[in-house]
Amino acid sequence: MSEHVETPPTRRDFLFGAVYAAGAGGVLASLLPLADTLAPAADTLALASIEVDLAPILEGQAITVMWQGKAVFVRHRTPAEIAAAREADVAKLRDPQTDADRVLRPEWLVAVGVCTHLGCVPLGQRSGQPRGDHGGWFCPCHGAHYDTSGRVRKGPAPANLAVPPYVFLDDTRIRIG
Amino acid sequence: MTAPLSSRATRLGKLIATAVDRLPLSTQIRRGVVDHPVPNSFERWGRLVGSLAAFLLAVMIATGVILAMHYTPHVDHAFDSVERIMRDVSSGWMVRYVHKNGASLFFAVAYIHLFRCLYLRSYRPPRERMWRLGVCLLLLMTATAFMGYVLPWGQMSLWGATVITSAFSAVPVVGERIVAFLWGGYAIGTPTLNRFFVLHFLLPFAIFGVTVAHLGRRRLIKDLFALGIFLAAGCVLVFWFPDHLGHPDNYVPADPAVTPPHLMPEWYFLPLYAVLRAVPDKLVGVVAMAAALLVLFAVPRLDRSSAHGGRPRPWFAVAFWLFALDCILLGYIGAKPAEGVWMIAARLATAYYFLHFLLVLPVLTHVEPAARGRLPGLAATGLKALTVLAAVLAVASPFGGGETLRAQDWSWRGPFGGYDPAQLQRGHQVYSQSCAACHGMKRVRFRELAALGYGEAEIAAFAAARFVTDGPDDEGEMFERPGLPSDAFPSPFPNDRAAMAANGGAKPPDLSLLAKASAGGADYVVAILNGYGEPPPGTEMPSNTYYNIAFPGHAIAMAPQIFDGGFEFADGAPNDAAAVARDIAAFLQWASEPELEARRAMGLRVAVFLLTLLVLMYALKRRDRAVTMPKRRVKT
Numbered sequence: 001m002s003e004h005v006e007t008p009p010t011r012r013d014f015l016f017g018a019v020y021a022a023g024a025g026g027v028l029a030s031l032l033p034l035a036d037t038l039a040p041a042a043d044t045l046a047l048a049s050i051e052v053d054l055a056p057i058l059e060g061q062a063i064t065v066m067w068q069g070k071a072v073f074v075r076h077r078t079p080a081e082i083a084a085a086r087e088a089d090v091a092k093l094r095d096p097q098t099d100a101d102r103v104l105r106p107e108w109l110v111a112v113g114v115c116t117h118l119g120c121v122p123l124g125q126r127s128g129q130p131r132g133d134h135g136g137w138f139c140p141c142h143g144a145h146y147d148t149s150g151r152v153r154k155g156p157a158p159a160n161l162a163v164p165p166y167v168f169l170d171d172t173r174i175r176i177g
Numbered sequence: 178m179t180a181p182l183s184s185r186a187t188r189l190g191k192l193i194a195t196a197v198d199r200l201p202l203s204t205q206i207r208r209g210v211v212d213h214p215v216p217n218s219f220e221r222w223g224r225l226v227g228s229l230a231a232f233l234l235a236v237m238i239a240t241g242v243i244l245a246m247h248y249t250p251h252v253d254h255a256f257d258s259v260e261r262i263m264r265d266v267s268s269g270w271m272v273r274y275v276h277k278n279g280a281s282l283f284f285a286v287a288y289i290h291l292f293r294c295l296y297l298r299s300y301r302p303p304r305e306r307m308w309r310l311g312v313c314l315l316l317l318m319t320a321t322a323f324m325g326y327v328l329p330w331g332q333m334s335l336w337g338a339t340v341i342t343s344a345f346s347a348v349p350v351v352g353e354r355i356v357a358f359l360w361g362g363y364a365i366g367t368p369t370l371n372r373f374f375v376l377h378f379l380l381p382f383a384i385f386g387v388t389v390a391h392l393g394r395r396r397l398i399k400d401l402f403a404l405g406i407f408l409a410a411g412c413v414l415v416f417w418f419p420d421h422l423g424h425p426d427n428y429v430p431a432d433p434a435v436t437p438p439h440l441m442p443e444w445y446f447l448p449l450y451a452v453l454r455a456v457p458d459k460l461v462g463v464v465a466m467a468a469a470l471l472v473l474f475a476v477p478r479l480d481r482s483s484a485h486g487g488r489p490r491p492w493f494a495v496a497f498w499l500f501a502l503d504c505i506l507l508g509y510i511g512a513k514p515a516e517g518v519w520m521i522a523a524r525l526a527t528a529y530y531f532l533h534f535l536l537v538l539p540v541l542t543h544v545e546p547a548a549r550g551r552l553p554g555l556a557a558t559g560l561k562a563l564t565v566l567a568a569v570l571a572v573a574s575p576f577g578g579g580e581t582l583r584a585q586d587w588s589w590r591g592p593f594g595g596y597d598p599a600q601l602q603r604g605h606q607v608y609s610q611s612c613a614a615c616h617g618m619k620r621v622r623f624r625e626l627a628a629l630g631y632g633e634a635e636i637a638a639f640a641a642a643r644f645v646t647d648g649p650d651d652e653g654e655m656f657e658r659p660g661l662p663s664d665a666f667p668s669p670f671p672n673d674r675a676a677m678a679a680n681g682g683a684k685p686p687d688l689s690l691l692a693k694a695s696a697g698g699a700d701y702v703v704a705i706l707n708g709y710g711e712p713p714p715g716t717e718m719p720s721n722t723y724y725n726i727a728f729p730g731h732a733i734a735m736a737p738q739i740f741d742g743g744f745e746f747a748d749g750a751p752n753d754a755a756a757v758a759r760d761i762a763a764f765l766q767w768a769s770e771p772e773l774e775a776r777r778a779m780g781l782r783v784a785v786f787l788l789t790l791l792v793l794m795y796a797l798k799r800r801d802r803a804v805t806m807p808k809r810r811v812k813t
Contacts, residue, residue: 009191015797017190019210020197022790023401029786033268034243041265046624046663053651 049177051169054108062125064113067176071113071121072164073137074174077148082106084135085149095159099149102163110176111150111161115139122146122161137161202398209401210794225403226290231388232404233283238381240276248328250374252367255330256430260620260690263772270772271779274419280322281422282411284445287318291473296497298480305477310391312473314384319470321380322445324373327365331427332437338365338373340440344453347460364433402794409787416780417592420693428694428769438729439514444571447511448504452530454515455523465527472534479534482542491553493541498560500533505567582700582727585759589766593781595774596767598630603746604764605629607757608666609639611738612688615680617668620689621768624662628771636662643667681721683734692762693769701727702762707755709737 050067052074057063062075077085085099103109113121117139123129124137124146132138132145134153139146144155151160166176197203247266249258262269291311294300300308327338342359346352361368414421422444426437442450452469456462482490507526513519588597605626608618623640631639640660645667648655660667668687670676676684695701708727712718722732739754739761746752750760767773 009187011187012797013194014187014190015793016197016207016210017187017193019790019793019797020193020206022786022793026786026790033271034239036268037243037247037262037266037272039267041261041267041269043261043265043622043663046622049661056651 047177049175051173051175053173055172059107064125065176067112067164072176073109073111073113073125073150073161075109075111075125075148077107077109081135081148085147085151088147088149088151088153094152094157097149097151097160102149102151102160104166104168108174109148109150110163110166110174112164113137113161115141115144115157116152116159116161117142117144117155117157205398206401209398209404210797225400226286226293227392228398228400229404229407230283230286230290231392233279233286234381234384234388237276237279237283238385240272240279241378241381243272244276245374245378248374250328250367250371252330252370252431255328255370259329264620270776271415274415274776278411278414278419278422280325281443281445282414283318284322287315288445291315292501295476295500296494298482298493300477300480302477307391307393308477309474310387312470314387314391315473316470317380317384317387319446321377321384322443324377324380326443327370327373328377329427330370330431332429332431332435333424333427333440333442335365335431335433336436336440337442338369341442342369344463344466347463349460402791402798405787405791405794409784409791412780412783412787416776416783419776425694425696425698428690441512444508444512447509448507448530449511451507451511451523452527454511455520455527465531469530472531476534476538480538480542490541491557492544494557495553495560496533496537496541498557498564500530500537502560502564502567503529503533505564505571509567509571582697582704585700585703585762587699587763587766589773593777595777596628597763598628599748599750600760600763601629601767602631603744603748603750603757603760604762604767606746607739607744607761608688608764609642610744612761613643613666614669615676615685615735616688617670618666618689618768619668619687620665621771622663622665623660625771628767633662640664646671681734683721685735688765688768690769692765699762699766702765703755703758705733706739706758706761 047068050065052063052065054074054076057074057076059076060078060081062073064071064073066072082099088099090096090098099106102111113125115122118141120139120141122132122137122139122144124131130138130140132147132154134145134147136146136148136150136153138144139155139157142156144157145153146157146161147153149160150163152158164176166174168174197206200206244262247258247262247269249255259273262273264270266272294308294311323337323341327334342356342365345355345359348355357363359369360366361372424441424443426439429437441447449466449469453462453466456465482493503526506522507530510519510523510526515523588594588600608616623636626636626639627633640662643660643664643666644657645660645664646655647658650656668676670679673684692698692702697704704727705725708725710724710726712724712731716724716731718724719732722734723736724731725733739757741753743754744752744757750756
């Protein structure tokens with residue numbers, strides 16, 4: 001390669017720069033649609049909401065339903081569980097949230113059953129499964145403990161179990177999504 | 178002429194230019210921008226096609242990898258997954274159309290390259306090895322393109338694959354076993370689709386490897402200005418005529434029970450297909466088709482004349498252009514029905530194809546230097562003009578358009594046209610009130626009606642008015658529920674059998690892709706709806722059918738549905754039968770090509786960008802070309 005000599009910029013330099021910049025921009029812009037295809041598609045985004053019939057769930061029981069490919073916990077809480085959730089000192093929680101902010105009706109807790117640490121599904125839905133130190137859920141992957149409001153109390157998880165958008169259609173039916 | 182300018186822009190320009198000059202391949206990039214004169218003739222274009230092919234290979238691999246991430250190689254899901262790419266995956270239609278038309282452009286460029294090498298006799302020593310590598314590339318491309326065409330799993334995919342794989346059954350004794358081995362079953366099915374998918378993914382890497390050997394030490398980046406012009410042509414194809422080079426039947430899902438009446442491959446295989454059909458014997462036909470490609474390997478042995486290039490040999494030029502014309506003729510015949518005068522033409526053209534290689538080339542080797550004069554020169558020029566004209570005519574004629582339909586004046590005609598929302602709303606109204614009684618549209622979801630200008634509440638109401646099957650519920654039973662915006666327009670029948678039973682054995686087709694899957698598109702829909710009439714005297718109509726002039730075979734199972742004044746439109750638009758038919762046709766056109774407006778808008782942006790880039794590069798070329806460039810060695 002020849003030695004580069006410093007010369008004042010010319011119109012020719014400008015044209016070269018413009019061509020290169022436009023060319024690079026064009027290459028980048030044509031890569032964008034390729035990357036764009038990997039984002040969730042329109043049918044995925046428009047995925048139907050689901051309706052859940054609460055009538056068969058007895059007090060103290062919980063069911064797992066699938067919504068947008070994720071497990072959602074629906075728990076019919078006992079008065080003792082509700083009281084435990086209400087009594088917790090919110091200020092001391094890692095992710096401070098009152099129980100009232102997390103439920104529409106106190107006896108029904110609806111939460112996305114995905115541990116906020118690294119995405120495992122916590123145990124505690126079925127009787128006999130460990131429910132952790134606070135009577136909620138226990139994630140066996142890395143040992144996160146959730147209380148009866150789905151709030152993280154112990155372990156590596158950074159946040160409470162997410163509450164999905166849902167509404168009560170009537171006393172025994174909810175629609176999630 | 179390069180006066181110093183002290184503005185910020187020039188300094189920035191210099192900064193960028195200096196930065197690019199430090200990149201690998203910087204000399205090639207800089208020379209690619211300015212080093213060639215503006216290509217203005219076939220000869221100069223011809224020199225570039227090799228590097229264009231390399232560029233297209235990169236495009237095909239990039240788009241192909243993305244498509245593979247969304248495609249499902251299963252007979253039950255392949256067609257649906259491709260339609261999902263077209264409708265739901267963001268920018269999916271663009272990636273697929275680039276890939277689909279990229280294949281056509283790839284073959285166009287490869288064929289131009291091939292013919293240019295035949296003309297310049299680039300197969301002469303010491304370049305025989307290069308030539309044979311090129312023929313290997315063509316064979317690999319043929320295999321890859323053939324398997325790629327099977328993947329969308331439309332009617333042409335299935336039946337094209339059936340015909341070509343069945344060619345192996347011509348092998349004596351073990352033929353049937355070879356075919357069963359290729360298929361992995363008793364017919365083309367999921368195992369076939371799966372292996373074709375894997376091979377279609379794999380072979381391009383073999384093509385890449387052979388390309389590297391074929392390119393040798395030649396410069397990869399040649400003329401970026403010419404590349405820009407080529408891209409502009411590709412942009413017109415992708416954004417305005419994405420289906421022009423394909424057959425509409427391939428938008429009909431594959432049906433192993435029905436073969437399309439006019440079976441034909443993609444345009445780049447038409448000459449080979451014509452050769453196959455020209456021979457009345459099965460084994461000989463298959464051998465002839467294979468030989469038509471393989472004979473290229475032998476060209477360096479068949480033409481041993483030591484003269485350089487084609488030009489000093491006028492009779493060679495005549496022979497070359499005759500041969501090129503013959504190939505185009507074969508392609509044209511390949512798209513015609515295999516009967517009557519076309520069969521005779523196919524046989525003559527096939528005979529001449531082989532005659533050129535096996536007789537004309539060897540004889541010219543000995544005869545050529547003797548004859549000189551004006552006659553062969555004039556003949557060659559005339560034939561050349563004729564060949565170019567034939568090529569242009571062949572490219573302009575669309576596939577599958579047998580009968581001419583009255584072209585309607587649609588709102589989306591013209592390069593910048595779009596849909597008329599009011600017309601689409603009327604079409605949707607007629608579909609809902611009438612067509613939906615028999616026809617579903619399983620690829621169109623209620624939520625997509627937003628494109629017609631409906632609000633969220635209206636769409637929810639449209640959806641809720643229809644019932645869709647869902648389930649199983651907690652008891653394991655399927656149940657009916659009102660539709661949601663995310664549901665597709667449901668079919669009124671639970672399955673195809675029920676649809677046939679309720680309609681005298683004729684299944685009402687799903688309307689999602691009807692316009693796109695018919696030669697003539699929306700014009701065909703109008704022609705069908707308005708095509709009813711009294712059968713000509715003496716015509717025997719099958720039971721439960723109606724005479725329809727526009728329907729293939731003229732006996733349609735659907736009763737006339739559209740009458741003057743049959744519908745009331747809120748916007749007070751005309752409601753005579755002709756107007757209503759147009760409204761439905763427009764709605765079906767939208768249903769089959771919902772991306773049309775976005776596609777043209779994107780095409781416009783790409784075109785403006787390419788134009789800007791070309792103007793800039795042209796200015797550079799015109800300015801001080803070769804001021805700082807090392808002199809290019811002149812080589813032809």
